[in-house]
Amino acid sequence: MKLWGGRFTKETNQLVHNFNASLSFDRKFYRQDIEGSIAHVTMLAKQQILTDAERDEIIKGLKGILSDIDNDILDLDNSEHEDIHSFVEAHLIERIGNVGKKLHTGRSRNDQVALDMKLYTRDELKETDALLKDLLETILKIMDENTETYMPGFTHLQKAQPITLAHHMGAYFEMFKRDRSRIADIIKRMNTSPIGSGALAGTTYPLDREYTASLLNFDCATLNSMDSVADRDYLIEMLSAFSTIMMHLSRFCEEFIIWNSNEYRFIELDDAYSTGSSIMPQKKNPDIAELVRGKTGRVYGALVSLLTTMKGLPLAYNKDMQEDKEFTFDAIDTTKGCIKLFTGMLATTHFNKDVMEESAKNGFTNATDVADYLVNHGVPFRDAHGIVGQLVLMCIEKDIPLDKLPLDEYKKICPAFEEDIYEAISIRTCVEKRVTIGAPGKDAMKKVIAIYKDYLK
């Protein structure tokens, strides 16, 4: 059934139909489409535009359709309907007859699709937030267990200063915490109801748009019917937030791939979260981390695609906007899937703590602390920097770490050094002295962990 056959004298060309149709992808929000219709007819009856009996009959029909789609009784795969809106309406009329033809009173597919997409997105944003919360819980558990697991911190992928695994994980906690707050902002800003805006200019029926909005848990109705049907900002915001989530996951994955390499061996991935090679029997590959890193491009692609689709569109609705769906749905599914997989991989990863600590010891990560030692003994920092540079050079020649250099060698270069230098530059001291908030020292870390626990409550 077509919703618009009246003014046409010819059948639509089959290729045109196929090109125009969106059922193969907008079927994804059949539930939201039906929920929106139920709210709409509830409002129509309250405003006496429909009788209560008509409302009840329509709602019963809609609920039957919903349950039949849920249970695969209604076949969406082989349907010739143009979109999910026509599909539902046609089946309603088929089931309850003429009264079903009253469903579309006081609305258009333009405000209907705007509503459906918002309802769908809002649900998905909430699910994504829940997945991020699981991920944060996994990260926090690792933090809690590893406030004294020492490892090198890097800049330029060169060993820089010693930190702890808890501290390193905490950086990702911050990133995903920000991602959650972005999602909360988006939901807050998008939570206005477009339904009742009609095609673009409102309707002549005495609708109560605020009432429909409250039935669907929106904060209020939108204030401009043109913008209501033409706005896809919230999708762009969501795709931007999801791109950022993927960027964070991708960085995390990259580190896991490096840490899992034969050269680093900081971690061992669980067998259940790694894969083998068809030719090289010794291989255990970090495919999941690589795929998450790789899939980041798809989500960025969806963002750029929608920005480009919306660019230059005149008000109000244009069919271009149907292109808001496929990449967006893919980006949502991809992002959610990646968060879930990554969380599972992280939760099962084994950390080779002794390898990490050994690596922190061998790489002059305590060189800054040697300079700080001299500063505490009255040497100006710039001079201290030069002195430690010479010491490092000497250690490189001897192939030993700074804490293995004999005291007399230290004294040769600067007499300010005393026996307590070794304690001052042990990896443990280097970390535990750093206790300003945000630093890796255990005392600072414990405070932050308490804040995170409170946040996740």
Ligand code: ARG
């Ligand atoms: N499938 C359409 C979309 O996704 C629904 C709105 C159709 N409106 C229209 N005037 N053709 O945008």
